Amino acid sequence: MIKCITFDLDDTLWAVDPVIEVANERLFSWMQANAPLFVERHSVEDIKGRLRTKVVEASPHIAHSVTQVRLAALEAGFLEAGYPKEQVVDLVEASFRVFYDARQEVSFFEHALSMVEGLKKEGYQVGAISNGNASIYKVGLGHCMDFQLNADEAGVEKPHPDIFEQVLAAQNLRPEQVIHIGDNPVADVQGAAEVGMWTIWVNLKGEKWPGGPKATADVTCLSQIPVAVASINQRRRACL
Template identity: 50%
Template sequence: MIKCITFDLDDTLWAVDPVVKAANQTLFDWLYENAPLFHQQFTLRDLGTLRQQALAAEPEISYSVTRIRKAVLKLGLTQAGYPEQQVAELSDAAFDVFLRARQNVVFFEHALKALADLKTAGYQLGAITNGNADIHSTGLSSYLDFQFSADHVGVEKPDAKIFTAMLNHTKLKPENVIHIGDNPQHDVLGAKSAGLWGVWVNLYQQPWRENVAPDATVTSLDQLVGAVDKIAACKRARL
C-alpha cells in the first residue's frame, strides 16, 4: 500500500533559476550597501569562478549548496580585503539575506492543487531536496509533513542515504513510498535504487535517456494524482 509521497522541490514544484537569479541580485544589492569592497571587485558573473575556487579548496562541501554559498561569500570577502572577523560577520549576514530571498518561489501551475488533493486523499507528504529551500518559508508546511535536505543529512540525491533517512523517519518500507521529481538521476533513479517508486516530472517534455524507466511520467502537475493512483493500483495488484 502506498502511504507516503515525497517531492523534490526545485524545478519540480517551481522553476529554480529565476528564484536564484533574483536572490543573487538581492544579495548583491545588500553587498553594495554593506560590503562595498566586495561589490567593487566582483560582479554577479564572478560567483561561478568563486564557486570553483571554493570547491577546489574544500571539495568535501560539494553536497551542500548552503556550505558552498557560505564558502563563496567568505572567499570573496577575504579576497576583497576584509579582515577575518569582519569576513565572518559579513558572510553570515549576507547569507541570511540570500537565503530569505531564495524562498520567494512562484509555484508551477497545478502544484498546490495537486498537493492539496494528495493530502486530502490521506497520504503522508514530504520533501527530499538537494537545495536549501525550506517548506515553512515557501508556504508548503500546510501540505508537507516533513523535509529532508542534503544540507542536514550530509549527502545529496541520488545517494540512498537521504532516502533511507526519510524511511527511518516515517517507519515505512521503500515500496510504501513514491518519490516525485524532475531530475532523472537524482530523483527517479535515486529513488528506484533505494527501492521507492519514482515519478518523473517532465514539464518540458524531454526524452528519457536512462536505461531504467520511471514508474510514471507527468508532463503537467495536474496529472500527478492520476499517476499516484495508477501506481497504488499496481501495488495492490502485486499483493
Template identity: 50%
Template sequence: MIRCITFDLDDTLWAVDPVIRHANQSMFSWLTEHAPAFTKNYQLRDLVTLRKQVLEDAPDISHSVTLIRQAQLTYGLRQVGYSDEDTELLAAKAFEVFIRARQQVVFFEHAREMLSDLKEKGFLLGALSNGNADIHQVGLADLIDFQFKADDVGQMKPHPLMFQQMLEHTGLTPEQVIHVGDNPEHDIEGAAALGIRTIWVNIHGDDQVVPADKTVTCLSQLVNAVTEINTQAG
C-alpha cells in the same frame, strides 16, 4: 499499498533558475551598499569561479549548497581586504539576504492543489531536496509533513542516504513510497535504486527516455499517476 509520497522541490514544484537569479541579485545589491569592495572586484558571473575555488579548498562541503554559498562569501570578502571580523559579519548578513530571497518561489500551476488533493486522500507527504528551500518559508508546511535536505543529511541525491533516512523516519518500506522529481539521475535513478516507485515530472517536455514508473508533463496529472501506481501496488 502506497502510504507516502515524497517530492523533490526545485524544478519539480517551481522553477528554480528565476528564484536563484533574484536571490543573487538581492545579495549583490546588499553587498554593493554594505561591502562595496566585494562588488567592485566581483560580478555575478564570478560566483562560478568562487565556487570552484572553495570546493578545491574544502571538497567536504560539496553536498551543501548553504555551506558553499557561505564559503564563497567568506573567501571573496577576505580576498578583497576585509578583516576576519568584518568578513564574518558581512558574510552572515549577505547570506541572510540571499536565503530570504531564495524562499520567494512561484509554484508551478496546480502544485498546491495537487498536494492538497493527495493530503486529503490520506497520503503522508515529504520533501527530499538537494537545495536549501525550506517548506516552512516557501509556504508548504500546511501540506508537507516532513523534509530532508542535503545540507542536513550530509549527502546529495542520488546517494541513498536521504532516501534511507526518509524510510527510517516514516517507518515504511520502499514499496510503500513514491518519489516525485524532475531530475532523472538524482530523483528517478536514486529512488529506484532502493526499490522506491517513481514519477518523473517532465514540465518542459524533454524527449529523453527516463525509466520512471510514471511520467507527467503537468502537475494536474500527478494525482491520477499516483492512483494508477497505487492500484498496481495493491
C-alpha cells in the same frame, strides 16, 4: 498500499533559475550598501563560478551542500576583497541571510500547490527530499507537507541512496510504501528507484527519456500526478 509521497522541490514544483537570479540581485544590492569592496572586486558570476570552484576544490567534503558552498564562497570573496577576518564573519552571516530569504520567494508551477494539498487531503504522508536549500515552511508548503530532508542535513545529495534511506528510517517506512516525484532522471528517478521506491518523472518540457531504467510513471503536467499516484497505488495493491 502507498503511504507516503515525497517530492523534489526545485524545477519540480517551481522554476529555480529565476528564483536564484532574483536572490543574487537582492544580495548584490545589499552588498552595494553594506559591502562595497566585495562588489568592486566580484560579480554574481564569481560566486557561482570561480569562488564556488575555489572552495569546492579546497573542501570537497562540503560539495553536496549548496548552503555550505555558498557560505564558503562568500567568506572567500570577502577576504579577497580585503575585509578583516573579524568583520567577515558578520558579513557572511548577514549577506547569506539576504540571499536565503529571497531564495524562498518562489512562484509555484500551475497546479503545484493544489495538487500537493489534494494528496495530503487524501491521507498520504507528504514530504520533500531535495538537494537545494528551499524550506517547505518558508515557501508556503508547511501546511501540506509533513517533513523535509535536504542534502545539507543528510550529508549527501541525490541520487546517493543515503538521503532516501534516511527518510525511510525517520518516517518508519518501507521503500515500496513510497512514491518519489521529481524532474531529474538521475537524482530523482534513478536515486529513488535504486532504493526500491516507486517513481514519477515530472517532464513539464516534454523531453525524451535520456536512457536507463524508466520511471514508474511520467507526467507532463502537475495536474496529472494524482491519477499517476492512484495508478501506482493500484499496482501496489495487486502485488500484495
